[in-house]
Every structure is written in C-alpha cells, then in structure tokens.
Amino acid sequence: MNLPIQKLTILGSTGSIGVSTLDVLARHPQQFQVFALTAKQRVKELALQCQQFHPRYAVLGSQAAAEQLRTLVASDIEVLWGEEGLALVAAHEEVDTVMAAIVGAAGLLPTLAAVQAGKKVLLANKEALVMAGHLFMDEVVRAKATLLPIDSEHNAIFQCLPADYSGREKAGVRRLLLSASGGPFRTTPLSELAAMTPDQACAHPNWAMGRKISVDSATMMNKGLELIEASWLFAVDASDIDIVIHPQSIIHSLVEYKDGSVLAQLGNPDMRTPIAHALAWPERIESGVSSLDLIRIASLNFEAPDEQRFPALGLARAAATSRGDAPAALNAANEVAVEAFLNETIGFTRIAEVVDRVMQAWPLAEPRELAAVQEADKRARAMAQQVISQQVPTL
Ligand code: NAD
Ligand code: MG
Secondary structure, eight states, X not given: OOOOOEEEEEETTTSHHHHHHHHHHHTOTTTEEEEEEEOXXXXXXXXXXXXXXXXXXXXXSSHHHHHHHHTTSOTTSEEEEHHHHHHHHHHOXXXXXXXEOOOSGGGHHHHHXXXXXXOEEEEOOHHHHHHHHHHHHHHHHHHTOEEEEOSHHHHHHHHHSOTTOOOHHHHTEEEEEEEEOOOTTSSSOGGGGGGOOHHHHTOOXXXXXXXXXXXXXXXXXXXXXXXXXHHHHTTOOGGGEEEEEOTTOOEXXXXXXTTSOEEEEEOOSOTHHHHHHHHHTTSOOOOSOOOOOHHHHXXXXXXXXXXXXXXXXXXXXXXXXXXXXXHHHHHHHHHHHHHHHHTTSSOTTHHHHHHHHHHHHOOOOOOOXXXXXXXXXXXXXXXXXXXXXXTOOOO
C-alpha cells in the first residue's frame, strides 16, 4: 500500500485511547507521523511518549506542567499549555488527522476546533457530540470535515452501513442495535449496588478503560450517552435505536435493514480495532489485535437491559428525545456525579439520582450557539453540585 504520510494530533495521548492509538501508529511508521501529543497533567508519561514519537508540539493542561515537560524533552519540541495550545495543535494547517480522545466536556473546544479546520476527526470523545450535537454536526458539513467514530459500537455501525450512507430511510435501515456488555454490576444483587466502591465500578469485565467511562459503563450512562451519540452520527431518531445487552462484547453493534437483514461487526474487545479502522479508512491496516476465536468463545448471549438496575438509561433516552440542551445538562450532571463518586463523596446509586434531580428541574432551551451550550453545561454542573452538597434525600 502506498499512501501519503498522515500527520496526526492526538488529544489525550496519555489516556487509554491515546495509548492504544500510539500502539497502532508504532506498527506503521511509514504511514503516520505524530505531529502533536497532549495530556492534562501526566508530565512523565508525556515525556516518554515525546521521546518515542518525537512530535513537533506537546501540550499540557497548566503552565507549571508545561515548564516541567520542557526540561525533559528535546529542545525542538515546542511545549504549549491550556485551551489555546490545544486549539492550535487541533487546527494546525499541517495536521491531517486529529484523534479526539480527551475525556469529558474538556474535549469539546479542541475537538470542535479540529472539525472547524476541516480535519479528519477520529471521535472517541463522545461527550463533545452529546453536548453540542446540532452545532457539531452542522460544523462537520460546513467545514467539510471527515468524522469517523472510534467508540466501538459506532465504529461497528459505521462498518455495517453502506459507504454512501446519507440517512436511515434512504439506506433502507429499520433500526440500529447498540450492544452493551452490562458492565461489572449486571448480575450484582440490587440491594448491594449502593455499597459498590470506585474500584469495583472500574473493574470492567471486558474492556480496560479510563475511570470516568468505566463508571459510566457500570451505571450504563455510557450506553445512554452512546444512544445520543449514535442519533447524531447517523441521523437516526433515538426511538429507532435499541439497546441489547451482550455480555461477551464480541458483537460490537448491529444494523437492521427493512428486508430483515441484520449486519453485525464482530471482533475481540480491543479498541485498537476501531482505531486502526478509522486511521486507515477506507483501507485496512494491522492493529495488533489477535484473531477472533469463535470456537473458544462458543456462545454469544443477549438480554434486555433492566431499567430499574440502570436508571441512567431512561434518563439518557428522555434527554435524547427532548434534545435542545437536555443532553448537555445530562452530560454535565453526570460528570459531576461521577467525579463525586470517584472521590467517595457519594455512593454508586446516587450518581443516577443526582442526574435525575438535575433533569427534573432542567428548563429546556434550544442552544443556537456554542456559548449557550457552555452556559447549559455550567448551570447543570452547579445544580448537580448543589444536589450533592445539600444531600437531597433519595428519590
Ligand atoms: P482516560 O481518562 O484514560 O484519558 C483521558 C485523556 O484526556 C488523558 O490523556 C488526559 O490527560 C486527558 N485529559 C483529561 N482531562 C483533560 C482536560 N481537562 N484537559 C485536557 N486534557 C485532559 O480516558 P479514555 O478512557 O482514554 O477515554 C477518552 C475518551 O474516549 C472518553 O470520551 C471516552 O468516553 C471515550 N472512549 C473511550 C473508550 C476506551 O476504551 N477507553 C472507548 C470508547 C470511547
Ligand atoms: Mg462504546
């Protein structure tokens, strides 16, 4: 294969997705060149990545961290910090591809900067799309950016749709089926859920991921965010997207067509597959992922999600249906609640309760510009903090 070299910025290179991306890139030095690496505060990890990949830029979250990194890396690597640094490396004219792998709302501005600069954007940061779906997708069209999903479910759906997909009806799609593992608490007795610790919540049976998305998988808010993400990515109403629990995480999602055909994408649960797919698309490259051994796996199981066990699913579906700034509020309240859970300020089942309280009081608006989305994010965070600090009684 003789493709031109792709220059890449990796936003969030020290995280789980960032590290998997670098693992794939290291297998193809002739095809990819790392232009910029970014992290919030892990200076030592970023220094090691800089030594191995020698980017032109490295970006950190604070000036102090940036100064520390400068003492650890070659002098021709430019070290920047903060939102401006992130926006610069996301939109730089020399960059072809941006891996958006910052976790949470912090990823919105740099991811949007990459979209607005018309880059090929590999989207792992689902929160950005959940928050600002409408504006985000409008910018993709306006700037002629290429948006490729990294989330394994969305990448699977993308692979099962026709190459010229331009909407559900036209493609003859009846519905999308998002698969979900059910997380670590799928069979935990309901009476024990309130006492689950952050370490138990982060011990995912199939995937090794960052702590925020691991907690989201345990509450299944992750699937709720993915429902909203899928609805924007594929222009499909939330009512035409079903969630199916599949504990082995081998089928990553499915598309049902109106003739009854159902196409699925299968593979071992390893994020290097969707990452390699999006990096090389429309070609294919090696990812380092081993062959799927169906004989060893032997059986694939499916069940309906239990909305009593996972109230976050219903909250996300309601936000997906009302649209406006409800998804931004849902996401912000969830981020605050998950952080409070990880800090052991609130118990596990309080996460969905905090989000529920905020959503019940949320005055729905239609954000027409980014500032309105950011304002909704800020307001929902303040409301969630208030619910947590007032210890509002359990619903
Ligand atoms: P992680 O916590 O392992 O890594 C997050 C990265 O973002 C780190 O490099 C960190 O330094 C950076 N970061 C965090 N806060 C920041 C801030 N305020 N400013 C700048 N940088 C910041 O997270 P992850 O598991 O790699 O997930 C990243 C994104 O990908 C999330 O949106 C997640 O939902 C999505 N995703 C992850 C997986 C997975 O398998 N890990 C799968 C699907 C989607
Ligand atoms: Mg996913």
